[in-house]
Amino acid sequence: MDIEKIRKETPGLAHGIHLMACGSALAPLPVVDAVMAYLDLEAKVGGYEAHAHEATMLDETYSSVARLIGAKPREIAILENATAAWCQAFYALPLQAGDRILTCQAEYAANYVAFLQRQKRDGIEIDIVPSDETGALDITALESMITEKTALIAITWVPTNGGLVNPAAAVGAIAKKHGVPYLLDACQAVGQMPVDVEALNCDFLSATGRKFLRGPRGIGFLYIKEKWLETLEPVMLDHFGAPWVSRDQYALRADARRFENWENSYALRAGLKVACDYALAIGLEAIEARVTELSDYARARISALKGGQVHDIGAKQCAIVSFTIEGLDPRPTVALLRQQGIAIGASNPESTRLDAEERKLPVLLRMAPHYYNNKAEIDTALAALEALSQD
Ligand SMILES: Cc1ncc(COP(=O)(O)O)c(C=O)c1O
Known part of the structure; x- marks a missing residue:
């Protein structure tokens, strides 16, 4: 996968950090x-x-x-x-x-x-x-x-x-x-x-x-x-x-x-x-390998944050990372990050009510890196979240 070419062909990357492929991804040129x-x-x-x-x-x-x-x-x-x-x-x-x-x-x-x-x-x-x-x-x-x-x-x-x-x-x-x-x-x-x-x-x-x-x-x-x-x-x-x-x-x-x-x-x-x-x-196998690497990286980084908790389940996991950080209310957090040019999302319990009730899930933060993202972007988003949680 030629990441440099892919990133050049993704105009949205010049305008901020976008980690919301599960909502609506950045389209290529x-x-x-x-x-x-x-x-x-x-x-x-x-x-x-x-x-x-x-x-x-x-x-x-x-x-x-x-x-x-x-x-x-x-x-x-x-x-x-x-x-x-x-x-x-x-x-x-x-x-x-x-x-x-x-x-x-x-x-x-x-x-x-x-x-x-x-x-x-x-x-x-x-x-x-x-x-x-x-x-x-x-x-x-x-x-x-x-x-x-x-x-x-x-x-x-x-x-x-x-x-x-x-x-x-x-x-x-x-x-x-x-x-x-x-x-x-x-x-x-x-x-x-x-x-x-x-x-x-x-x-x-x-x-x-x-x-x-x-x-x-x-x-x-x-x-x-x-x-x-x-x-x-x-x-x-x-x-x-x-x-x-x-x-x-x-x-x-x-x-x-x-x-x-x-x-x-x-x-x-x-x-x-x-x-x-x-x-x-690009190839779907290559895409899957890359998004798995990036999302596993994000999960490991979130788990290491003070108050960070990953909520993903299942033996096999994909590119949607759901999490909470102690002290951060997901909805306003998403809005504050957007002001900094960082797009992540939040997921309401009503969107998957059976699972949310079973696991007693609150509103979750949601981050979905795609293959055009990189670890530095994930680091920047997590640093912004960490700073907010310490405010
Ligand atoms: C699992 C799942 N199914 C269906 C949909 C609905 O897709 P659309 O908004 O294109 O109708 C979504 C949208 O978020 C989804 O996450």
């Missing part, structure tokens, strides 16, 4: 250029005309996303964010009263709210798989909880609130063995580690552009395993997802784009394509 160039073309020739001109490039976005996760282009739908993608899959599933969903302690708030809505509306039941002694989803417990009523396994691979990496592929092996559909929230995983839908054995996978993938905001994608395209009908359709083929009939598109609708931000799609290609060119 080629991504920014692709979005701007597309908007510029739209301004010059008009939106429809720009689309016609760039149709081939825009179509290649599907191939780039597919390559990133080991899927086929026809299995990809591009949506406005990870939540919209996840919801398209979840709400399309014909769950009925008495059907049960298996989920994990670290499930993301948006997903859990959707579970609750279908519990209220459709009478489904929610089963929460306990965590093992390391804090990750307990695979043995998961398998023992599957019954003939289990209609879906839906888990978060990497939660929003810390470094945990749930055993997503082991979950997929069990889902496959028992023939239970598997919906994986990969929002915080894509872009920081290799993702292969075949190895994961997932039926659906959702992700976003702006986090570790370094794409633009306002765009995400959904993977739908090919076999579901024979049966699964979106809850909401338009004449793009399902052309109006005769007065009384529509025909679903044969590919995953049946989950999209007609109008889109093509500039963001151009940026998403470049973000996927950029990550692939």
